[in-house]
Amino acid sequence: MKKYILKIVWFLLLVLIFVIGFYHLNNYLFDKVHHKFFTSREIDTIILGDSHFMHLSENAMENTINMAQAADPYPVMYFKLQEALNYTSPKTIVLTYSYNNIAYFSDVKYNNFSELVINRLYSIESFYSLYSRSQRKKIALSIFMRKLFTPNIDFLNYFLSDKKVASLPFYEYKASGALKKPKQKGKLNFDKSKLKERVNSHYKYKKSEKKLGVVSISYLKKIIALCEENDIKVMLVNMPLHSSYRNHIPKFYKNKYNALTKSLTTEHSNVIFKDFSDFFDERNEFFSDPDHVNKWGALIISKKIK
Amino acid sequence: MLFNSFEYLIFFPIVFTIYWYTFRSDLKVQNLFVLAASFFFYGWWDWRFLSLIILSSLLDFNLGLLIDKNDNEIKKRQFLWISVCFNLGMLGVFKYFNFFIDNFINICAAAGIGVNIPLIEILLPVGISFYTFQTLSYTIDVYNKKMAPCRDWVAFFSFVSFFPQLVAGPIERAKDLLPQFEKKRTFDYALAVDGTRQILWGFFKKVVVADNCAYFVNEIFANYDSYGSTILIIGAVFFAFQIYGDFSGYSDIAIGTAKLLGFSLKQNFAFPYFSRDIAEFWRRWHISLSTWFRDYLYIPLGGSREGKEKSIRNIFIIFLVSGFWHGANWTYIIWGGLNALYFIPQFISKTNRNNMEIVAKGRLVPNFKELVSILGTFILTTFAWIFFRSKNISEALSYVSLIFTKHSGEALNLKDNISMSLTAFFIVVMLLIEWKNRQYEHGLYSISNNVYIRWAIYLVLSIFIIKYFNTVTNFIYFQF
Structure with missing residues (x-):
């Protein structure tokens, strides 16, 4: 009996050593890969945003990296930026700033231990501060498992080649490719009957109530404060929206948005605001759907931002 | 409780330690501990359904004793039928009631008769198909004098509810597993x-x-x-x-x-x-169920002793019943039927034991x-x-x-x-x-x-x- 238990204990110890060792090795590699990613290129501008920003072209702007990912809420952008600033000193941050970013819909994305946030930020220690101590306990295993088993091909790149690290555990980098010119009279690929439903899903809390994303707004302000501390300009960009979508946005949000814009630009000298919301108006060829520009539309906006 | 759960990873080491270190010297207490652990294991899922296991164990334990005590063959047979009807009835109510009603309604509708029988909304008790078969084998074996009845209720209840195999088998025979509860166990490295x-x-x-x-x-x-x-x-x-x-x-x-x-x-x-070949597959797949059907259904139906036609009928029956055992859905029955169709040519050509x-x-x-x-x-x-x-x-x-x-x-x-x-x-x-x-x-x-x-x-x-x-x-x- 003793012999058996001893054997089991030895084996479990071996597993434990392996698990802890692998966890720490991965932590070390996260740091190295993050470091290599940011130090192996000149970075003057970092683009942070959600799906509206994903197609903004790095090639159109010099020394720029686009770290935008679909559905990223401001808290995720904040921790990404915080991590980037550990390794690099950009001069400008181009930040998504649309009506939907301040709606309660954005708060929902990271609430209730959202998988989205954990999946994207598990490699960044500082993001734990997003949660209370009891919440952290609940997600600890989830984060531990992700850190333990993260097969990241760029870890190999780091050791085996001089290539630039192409992606990070918290951000999948995609280089902008060549673009075909769109047809002049494009057709908006969206069912208009579903438009109201789509707008409602972005703005209406519990179907009819209107509610601001308090946490999102607080993290927007934190991003601005962080940039202020580091002497970085913040360019808030309201991306083009198709008029069919724009006209459905509740006035409540437009008013709150305008008031917030005014206070941010007057209170912070490092903040500038660029409004492209009606830039393409009804030019369908520049939209992939009513609230997202396509690659061609994004290229034009990228040149404008530059 | 699931094997692949954190609860089980805590549960089993505790059970193992107490089982060998505290209760090793007294077999009855050790069995009682196994029983308690098994009830806890099952009750973790839904304690209310423990009553079914207790009822089934209680009934079959006593019926086993009555079958053995009674010399009157008719009475013995009556006791056996009580066991069969209770266990299969329980299975019928919880697992197949809605299926039969649903099909009855469909048949009536096809014949132009409108029938309105309400379906029952009830949870299927986990493992019911396994432990009912296990306890059924006991009364049948006692009736057939293949084993003596168990006189230790703790051992019998532990046999029916033994947690490692309670909810998904293997379906153990009483004559194999029960004696293991009746003799002292020592740790074998x-x-x-x-x-x-x-x-x-x-x-x-x-x-x-x-x-x-x-x-x-x-x-x-x-x-x-x-x-x-x-x-x-x-x-x-x-x-x-x-x-x-x-x-x-x-x-x-x-x-x-x-x-x-x-x-x-x-x-x-x-x-x-x-x-x-398919015959070999069925000697190797879910062996405890296949052999259960062989011993308690195929052989009592006459097996392969009563001519080719009857044998083929019997083969079809056990495959269809085996399919139906898996669930109240025609898909399982078709699955069973298909396997019977695969198997029968081998049986006819006498290559099933090749x-x-x-x-x-x-x-x-x-x-x-x-x-x-x-x-x-x-x-x-x-x-x-x-x-x-x-x-x-x-x-x-x-x-x-x-x-x-x-x-x-x-x-x-x-x-x-x-x-x-x-x-x-x-x-x-x-x-x-x-x-x-x-x-x-x-x-x-x-x-x-x-x-x-x-x-x-x-x-x-x-x-x-x-x-x-x-x-x-x-x-x-x-x-x-």
């Missing part, structure tokens, strides 16, 4: 080590192979009409390995756990996908003929699995027809393609390891004489189990 290896292997099959297959199987079967034949074939093949990994994995964990407590349970799967030895005995690899037979058998069983997995017969038929007619369809995304290849790799690893151990009881019975290689393999398997450990997934056979 070799048995415990082998049990631990078997548990490890069971977890690998369930967590790494079956659960990874399940991801694709669920997606493909849910949206089968958007995929082309290649993906549909992959879906069917993955399901074949999912159900094998899931169920044989459960059996391995159950048998291994029992070994750690000093019990020997019967082998439930003997590497069925290495079978060269392959009694393990395949490629004494050789490292099978010869060409064996390989073709194995593949052929696998294709036949996989085809039948499509019916088993589909929600209804029309879905199964569409799935099959799309395999032959739809040559292009949606592709899986790149990430899915990578994890599909990884899943295929795990299947190959499982098959290779099991091939090496095909003459033994389980896949990790004998791995290497070199202790370092052995431990390295255990370590790698453990790491993969930790990686894919998912407490959300259930065992497929829980629903039966």
Whole structure:
């Protein structure tokens, strides 16, 4: 009996050593890969945003990296930026700033231990501060498992080649490719009957109530404060929206948005605001759907931002 | 409680320690502890259904004694029928009531008669198909004088509710398992080590192979009409390995756990996908159920002793009943019927006992003929699995027809393609390891004489189990 238990204990110890060792090795590699990613290129501008920003072209702007990912809420952008600033000193941050970013819909994305946030930020220690101590306990295993088993091909790149690290555990980098010119009279690929439903899903809390994303707004302000501390300009960009979508946005949000814009630009000298919301108006060829520009539309906006 | 849960990882070490260190000296107290642990294990899922196990045990324990005590053959038979009716009745109410009512309503509707019988909304008690069969075998064996009745209620209740095999088998015979509760058990080092290896292997099959297959199987079967034949074939093949990994994995964990407590349970799967024909497959798949039907249904019906026609009828009956045992759905019955159709030509041509030895005995690899037979058998069983997995017969038929007619369809995304290849790799690893151990009881019975290689393999398997450990997934056979 003793012999058996001893054997089991030895084996479990071996597993434990392996698990802890692998966890720490991965932590070390996260740091190295993050470091290599940011130090192996000149970075003057970092683009942070959600799906509206994903197609903004790095090639159109010099020394720029686009770290935008679909559905990223401001808290995720904040921790990404915080991590980037550990390794690099950009001069400008181009930040998504649309009506939907301040709606309660954005708060929902990271609430209730959202998988989205954990999946994207598990490699960044500082993001734990997003949660209370009891919440952290609940997600600890989830984060531990992700850190333990993260097969990241760029870890190999780091050791085996001089290539630039192409992606990070918290951000999948995609280089902008060549673009075909769109047809002049494009057709908006969206069912208009579903438009109201789509707008409602972005703005209406519990179907009819209107509610601001308090946490999102607080993290927007934190991003601005962080940039202020580091002497970085913040360019808030309201991306083009198709008029069919724009006209459905509740006035409540437009008013709150305008008031917030005014206070941010007057209170912070490092903040500038660029409004492209009606830039393409009804030019369908520049939209992939009513609230997202396509690659061609994004290229034009990228040149404008530059 | 699920084997693949954190609760079980805490529960079992506590049970193991108390079992051997505190209650080793007193058999009755040790059995009482097993009973308490089993009730706790089952009650963790839903304590209310414990009453069914207690009722079933109470009834069969007393009926066993009454059958033995009574000299009057008619009374004996009456007691046996009470046991049969109660256990099958319980199964009928909880598992099949809605199925029969639903079909009755449909038949009446087809005949133009409007019938309105309300269906009952009731949860299927986990493991009911397993423990009712187990306790039924006891009264039948006592009636047939194959064993003496048990006079120790603690031992009997422990036998019915023994937690390692309570909810998904193997379905143990009273004459095999009950005596083990009646004699003192001592810790056997070799048995415990082998049990631990078997548990490890069971977890690998369930967590790494079956659960990874399940991801694709669920997606493909849910949206089968958007995929082309290649993906549909992959879906069917993955399901074949999912159900094998899931169920044989459960059996391995159950048998291994029992070994750690000093019990020997019967082998439930003997590497069925290495079978060269359907008859061999059915000697190797879910052995405890197949032999149960053989002994308590096929043989009482006359078996193969009463002419060819009756034998064929009997074969059909046990395959159909076996299918129906799995669930109240026509898909299971068709699955059973298909297997009967596969089996009967072998029975008629008297080739059903051709392959009694393990395949490629004494050789490292099978010869060409064996390989073709194995593949052929696998294709036949996989085809039948499509019916088993589909929600209804029309879905199964569409799935099959799309395999032959739809040559292009949606592709899986790149990430899915990578994890599909990884899943295929795990299947190959499982098959290779099991091939090496095909003459033994389980896949990790004998791995290497070199202790370092052995431990390295255990370590790698453990790491993969930790990686894919998912407490959300259930065992497929829980629903039966």
